Amino acid sequence: MSRRWHSASAPGKFVILGEHSVVYGKPAVVLAADCRITCSVRRSRRNTLNGEPIEFARQPLLRYLTRNLRHAADFMTSSDIPAGAGLGSSAALSAAMALAIGSMEGTDPGERQLVDEAYNAELSLQGSGSPMDASACVHGKGIGVNLPGTEDRKLWRISRNGNVWNVSDIDVPEMTFVVGNTGVKAPTGPQVDKVRRFVSRSNFAMEMIEEIGNVTLSGYEALKKNDVETLGRMMLIDHKLLSILGVSCRELNKLVNAALPFSYGAKLTGSGGGGCMIALTDQPERVSSAITSRGGTAYIMKTGTPGAKIEECMPDGPLFDIPVF
Ligand code: MEV
Numbered sequence: 001m002s003r004r005w006h007s008a009s010a011p012g013k014f015v016i017l018g019e020h021s022v023v024y025g026k027p028a029v030v031l032a033a034d035c036r037i038t039c040s041v042r043r044s045r046r047n048t049l050n051g052e053p054i055e056f057a058r059q060p061l062l063r064y065l066t067r068n069l070r071h072a073a074d075f076m077t078s079s080d081i082p083a084g085a086g087l088g089s090s091a092a093l094s095a096a097m098a099l100a101i102g103s104m105e106g107t108d109p110g111e112r113q114l115v116d117e118a119y120n121a122e123l124s125l126q127g128s129g130s131p132m133d134a135s136a137c138v139h140g141k142g143i144g145v146n147l148p149g150t151e152d153r154k155l156w157r158i159s160r161n162g163n164v165w166n167v168s169d170i171d172v173p174e175m176t177f178v179v180g181n182t183g184v185k186a187p188t189g190p191q192v193d194k195v196r197r198f199v200s201r202s203n204f205a206m207e208m209i210e211e212i213g214n215v216t217l218s219g220y221e222a223l224k225k226n227d228v229e230t231l232g233r234m235m236l237i238d239h240k241l242l243s244i245l246g247v248s249c250r251e252l253n254k255l256v257n258a259a260l261p262f263s264y265g266a267k268l269t270g271s272g273g274g275g276c277m278i279a280l281t282d283q284p285e286r287v288s289s290a291i292t293s294r295g296g297t298a299y300i301m302k303t304g305t306p307g308a309k310i311e312e313c314m315p316d317g318p319l320f321d322i323p324v325f
Contacts, residue, residue, distance in 0.1 A: 005076075007040040008099035010308035012081035013088035013136035014179060014269045014278050014301065016223070016231075017216040017238050018145065020195050020245060022130045024206075025163040026213035027147050029220050030132055031172060032140040032305035033087050033179070037079035039096040040314050041104050044074040061090060064124040065097050065117070073104070076314065082297075084185040086270020091133035094121035095308040103310055112156050114138045114308060115167075119158065126189035128196070131158045135167045140307025142172035147220055172303045173226040176284050179299045180259065180291035182251035184274025191247050191271035198245060205245060212241050232264025232280045239267030239277075247272030251295075258290040 011032040018028025047054040049062070054075075056063045066073070075097070081089045098117040102109045109117065118134035135155065136143050144150050150168035158165045198205040219234030239256055242248055252268045252275075259266040259279035266279035278301075281287045288298035 003042050003044070005040045005042045005314055006100050006103035007038060007311040007314055008096045008103060008308060009036045009038040009311050010092040010095035010099070010137045011036050011140055011305045012092050013133055014086075014177065014276070015132070016269075016278070017219040017234060018212060019132075019270060019272070020192070020242065020247060021209045021212035021216070022132050022145055022165070023128070023163075023192060023195070024199070024209050025146060025165065026209060027216045027220070028130075028132050028145040029142070029147070029170070029216060029223060030136040030145070031142050031177075031301075031303055032136055032307060033081065034301040034305050035080045035087070035299065037077065037081050037089065037092045037096050038311055039093065039100045040076040041073050041097070041100045043104065044072045047072045047074075049075045050077060060124045061094060061121050062097075064121045065094060065101060069101070069105075073101075082181055082276075084187050084275065085181050086186070086188075086268070086272065086275030087179070088133045088137050088270070090125055090188075091118055091122055091137040094118035095134065095137045099308050099310065111138050111307070115156060115158070126187070126192065129188060129192050130163070131165055131167065135165075138308045139167075139169065140305055142170045142303065144168045144170040144220065147217070170220075170223075172223065175226075175228065175303050176281060177301045177303075178259065178263075178279045178281055178284050178287040178291065179269070179276050179301055180255040180279070180296040181276045181299070182249075182255060182274055182296055184249065184251050186271065186274030188271040191273045194273075195245050195247060208241050208245050212238060215241065228264045228280060228282075232266075235265035235267045235278075235280060236260070242268055242272060249274055252277050254294050255291050255296045258294045258296075259287045262286040262290060
């Protein structure tokens, strides 16, 4: 039995426009984040994660990803993506792990199969949601969901429960974003459920979802023209609409307000309720110190990060314990 390690990595993601409304089939614009998770796997006599026995009952994501393995395996994970912070750590982990498992089993899943694997793994964890995070973490760079005029760059079409998501590769001009982490952990599932409850009992909430869709389309037109002023304005409007839907919080608003004087726009990113915000800026150092001075952790992100890929080396970063939500 070969006990060689097989490694793969995948980036996190941040949503420029369209989180939550994308769950209802509306458009979204998402970039791969400049931070990665790496997963290594090798054949073994018992299942371990970072040297500890795996409790599959408490690890739905791992249980899903290993369902077809006919032998035990050792897994090592390392990450610089903060977990439960809206940066797609579970989608990135799923993509990296599925690719590493494929490598160990001598199969190359290809992007399309990898997305299905990562999306289904995420659903096993959070119950519902769109394939946006999985698509961004697998493909990397920039992706658009349900954006008109991107048909010639179409990557895949995924449908579920009456919603359809057409995912395309998009060009993203060189831009600088600063991500600010509030440090408040907020898993995705409960935020998605909260919005779903609101939408199911109020037409007004559905109007907010529609309006986020319109703002996303205007923001995408601005992105294509590298019109950072308009894009920033759309991001701030999106933040206000998401706040009305109830997924912002005091800590997120504090970091958004701190970043705004030095930014074209700022908003929460991901499912909200805590986690991260982003600011579009050409003064990343000033935005970073504004965020840090309000108690947040800042990361400067460039565009153009590659998607999931095989790695030749074992991870040497901090060990990443798969969060159990
Ligand atoms: C989470 O990163 C994005 C949400 O839109 C949920 C989803 O699309 O599955 C809130």
